Amino acid sequence: MKILVLNGPNLNLLGTREPAVYGAATLADVERLCQEAAQQRGAEAECRQSNHEGVLVDWIHEAGVAHREGRLAGVVFNAGAYTHTSIALHDAIKGAGVPVIEVHISNVHAREAFRHHSWLSAVAAGIVVGFGIDGYALAIEGLLRKARPGP
Numbered sequence: 001m002k003i004l005v006l007n008g009p010n011l012n013l014l015g016t017r018e019p020a021v022y023g024a025a026t027l028a029d030v031e032r033l034c035q036e037a038a039q040q041r042g043a044e045a046e047c048r049q050s051n052h053e054g055v056l057v058d059w060i061h062e063a064g065v066a067h068r069e070g071r072l073a074g075v076v077f078n079a080g081a082y083t084h085t086s087i088a089l090h091d092a093i094k095g096a097g098v099p100v101i102e103v104h105i106s107n108v109h110a111r112e113a114f115r116h117h118s119w120l121s122a123v124a125a126g127i128v129v130g131f132g133i134d135g136y137a138l139a140i141e142g143l144l145r146k147a148r149p150g151p
Ligand code: DQA
Pocket: 009, 010, 011, 078, 079, 080, 081, 082, 083, 103, 104, 105, 106, 107, 108, 115
C-alpha cells in the first residue's frame, strides 16, 4: 500500500528555518523518516514538497484518483501556512475524496492566533499536531490503521 507525503511552503527550509520552533532536522531527514515509518508497516511512502498552492491542489486531485483506483491509502499533509489561508486546498481534499492526515511539526495552538484556524481540519481524516517531526510517523501509523482496520 502506498502513502503520499506532501509538504507545503517553506518546509524545504527545515533544518535552518526557526530551529527553536521546527528543530534541526532537514526535509531530507523528514522524508527518510517517512519512508522508514511506511516500510516498517509494510507500506511505501512517496514524498513531495512544493511552495505553490496550485501544485498542491493538483497533487491532491491526483491522490484522489489513485485512492479510487486502490493504489493509495491516503495522504499525510503538512500544508504549512496554506493551512491557515487556503479554501482551495479545503475544496481539493473534499472534492478528491482521499483520506488526508493533517500534520504540523509545531503546536500551532500554542502559537500566534492566526495559526489557530485550519481550513484543512474540517475535511481531514485525522490531525497530528505538536510532536515535532515524529508527527509524520504517527500520521502514517494512523492513516494505515484507518486503511486496514484491525481488532
Ligand atoms: C507548520 C505550522 C504553520 O503554521 C507554519 O506556517 C508552517 C509549519 C508546522 O509544521 O508546524 O509552515 O505547518
